[in-house]
Amino acid sequence: MKMFPTKKSQVIENLMNFSTKELSKYSKKRNYDLGPPHKNVSKLSPYLRTRFITEEEVLKIAVSNNDIKTIEKFIEEIFWRTYWRGWLESHPWIYDEYLDKIDNQVISKKTGIKCFDNWREELINTGYLHNHSRMWFASIWIFTLGYSWQSGANFFKNNLLDFCPASNTLGWRWVAGLQTINKPYLATSDNINYFTNGRFNPRGQLNEQVNLNYTERNSNHILELIEPKRVEFRNIDQLGIILNKNDLTLNHIFDNMKIDYDCCIYSIKHENKLINKFNKNIIQDILINNKNFNFFEEYNQIINWLINKKIKNLILPYETVGNKIFNNEKFKNKLKVLDINYHFFLRDWDRNAFPHATKGFFNFKKKIPNLIDLIDF
Numbered sequence: 001m002k003m004f005p006t007k008k009s010q011v012i013e014n015l016m017n018f019s020t021k022e023l024s025k026y027s028k029k030r031n032y033d034l035g036p037p038h039k040n041v042s043k044l045s046p047y048l049r050t051r052f053i054t055e056e057e058v059l060k061i062a063v064s065n066n067d068i069k070t071i072e073k074f075i076e077e078i079f080w081r082t083y084w085r086g087w088l089e090s091h092p093w094i095y096d097e098y099l100d101k102i103d104n105q106v107i108s109k110k111t112g113i114k115c116f117d118n119w120r121e122e123l124i125n126t127g128y129l130h131n132h133s134r135m136w137f138a139s140i141w142i143f144t145l146g147y148s149w150q151s152g153a154n155f156f157k158n159n160l161l162d163f164c165p166a167s168n169t170l171g172w173r174w175v176a177g178l179q180t181i182n183k184p185y186l187a188t189s190d191n192i193n194y195f196t197n198g199r200f201n202p203r204g205q206l207n208e209q210v211n212l213n214y215t216e217r218n219s220n221h222i223l224e225l226i227e228p229k230r231v232e233f234r235n236i237d238q239l240g241i242i243l244n245k246n247d248l249t250l251n252h253i254f255d256n257m258k259i260d261y262d263c264c265i266y267s268i269k270h271e272n273k274l275i276n277k278f279n280k281n282i283i284q285d286i287l288i289n290n291k292n293f294n295f296f297e298e299y300n301q302i303i304n305w306l307i308n309k310k311i312k313n314l315i316l317p318y319e320t321v322g323n324k325i326f327n328n329e330k331f332k333n334k335l336k337v338l339d340i341n342y343h344f345f346l347r348d349w350d351r352n353a354f355p356h357a358t359k360g361f362f363n364f365k366k367k368i369p370n371l372i373d374l375i376d377f
């Protein structure tokens, strides 16, 4: 069976199976990388990243099959991505600094470190790596092979099905000892041996001791979050929705409110064939289930669609740091010329959580029970 199916029905079926068979053991087993098909973790990240499935949908299924107390660790992990996204919203320059310093250091195909070479192959062939292996891989990349963390983050960016600017950049920074300042994550051969069940043991091959002395601090400046105002959409007509990789199910909110709209999906070609095929196929599944939706790969097609459909009010998924598609002057000026009102829609999930994500995860974690209470289970 495919590790990453592209039909929503199959994703839900897999999640049901995972919830009933694996989730109760998740907190004990999640750190083991036993190789594909990685049954001990959910493999939901490519779908959550695009909201092909939402965090709420996942939690509703997880909670319907388990006592919520027994799956706290899983819930916490789901919130990690929310936290990283919120944190980057209040520290946007961190992403710009990463973009400024990307270089294209290319690793040789074989480094001689068997685990590392294996993970590199796995990532290229499947578009996925287990979380622990991402940590080990990043650590070896930076501290044993001596490459820059930015080039490693870029390597992940070009190969991950679930690439998320916040989780990836901040994950690499965390390993590098920049996120929790001067506390790098050091991969050790014993830890790798233990958590791969003896599949790998790079004894003597890793740099297991590093002293860092960064003076940079993140928390001194925090950008205040300005959340978009809530809008009442009920009596708005000629409504259009553009779905994209930031949110492929935003229209469901309007379905639930029984509000009519026209909808299109926008997605540009990805240079990586595997990622491109995955993106195309999940979009295809949405198009099959929504025959009246259009699909566009070009900016001009979007403009023509807005004109032809006589859209007067436009909804787009909110664009967080690193995820800008339409939130630019060119597009917004065009909407002005066409006399179209627009709104970048921030889901309640993010709206409620982001204000708590400006400092460390420890502080954020305390708010998770309150955030869970806001979900209508």
Ligand SMILES: Cc1cc2nc3c(=O)[nH]c(=O)nc-3n(C[C@H](O)[C@H](O)[C@H](O)COP(=O)(O)OP(=O)(O)OC[C@H]3O[C@@H](n4cnc5c(N)ncnc54)[C@H](O)[C@@H]3O)c2cc1C
Pocket (backbone or CB within 6 Å): 030, 041, 042, 043, 044, 045, 046, 048, 049, 077, 078, 079, 080, 081, 082, 084, 129, 130, 131, 132, 134, 135, 138, 156, 160, 162, 163, 164, 165, 167, 168, 169, 171, 172, 175
């Ligand atoms: C260097 C590095 C780079 C990373 N890059 C990305 C990335 O680009 N995109 C991405 O989604 N995750 C990234 N992660 C986080 C994590 O590795 C993946 O989310 C996780 O491995 C996905 O597998 P899963 O769905 O089976 O996870 P599960 O263990 O089943 O967790 C369920 C969900 O919780 C979220 N989650 C779990 N762990 C984390 C975490 N540490 N940080 C953020 N969210 C988490 C994901 O959405 C995941 O799908 C990165 C981690 C590191 C160390």
